[in-house]
Amino acid sequence: MESSKRQRGRPKSLFKESTAGTMQSLDRALGVLTETARQERAALSDLARETGVPTATTHRILMTLQKHGFVAFDEERQEWMIGIEAYRTGASFLRRNSVIEIGRLVLRRLMQDSGETANLAVPDGAQVVFVGQVETANPIRAFFPPGARTPMYASGTGKAILAAMGEAALTRLMTGAKPERFTPHTLIDDTRLQADLDQTRARGWSLDREERYQGMSCIGAAIFNDRGEPCAGISVSGPTVRFNAERAPELGALVQAAAQEVTRQSGGHLPARDAGNAGL
Secondary structure (H helix, E strand, O other): OOOOOOOOOOOOEEEEEEEEOOOHHHHHHHHHHHHHHHHHHHHHHHHHHHHHOOHHEEEEHHHHHHHOOOEEOOHHHHHHHHHHHHHHHHHHHHHHOOOHHHHHHHHHHHHHOOHHHHHHEEEEOOEEEEEEEEEEOOOOOOOOOOOOOEHHHHHHHHHHHHOOOOHHHHHHHHHOOOOOOOOOOOOOOOOHHHHHHHHHHHOOOOOEEOOOOOOEEEEEEEEEEEOOOOEEEEEEEHHHHOOOOOOOOOOOHHHHHHHHHHHHHHHOOOHHHHHHOOOO
């Protein structure tokens, strides 16, 4: 009797090609969970409306998520909110990501040296997600709640990451993008944005001058992984009046030095064009 041969490589999918895509029920559940996190507290009807999922289905999804601790229900206010298991899941990501762990230590020193709110963000598609922040004691200051997102082109941290990308990666990311004008200063013109990225690349730090929020400015620099690719960004942000032309280079040097420190401590390395400025 011929012995059966052991299969090598990836096993053949159990699903037919037509059904090998996403699972609609899981898509819907994750959509409801994400919307609950975005709103922080929300009524059932609000979650159903925002996700486009029927109310009865949304309720079943929430009850299932509640059973596993991913959402919780406030009986008094009749509102849903994120549960402890969602926090534990997120905390697991933070623990495994050495850039975020190390970056948090650098943020406090950057805030103290600059006197401005220091931020840490990671890319997610064409957006950046803020994963860490140390606020300044200044009464007028910037604040981004953890998990807040913004398009890369309208963010100091995002523009620093864009400027550090290779041309092919940058083109892939920006192809098909439909930029939104948040303020009169938002760079939605390709030529102006490219010129800004060229300037950012040349000096090693970016400047967002009221491109996302009126009256607020931000200076950012990219953090690199072990392949010399931008994997995160660090920045300082605050009222535009404190980010004038005289002070911007000083803040830029502080932010660039902080980004380079996180890069080194997390096992990354600077691209050749930045290695010469590592002593900043």
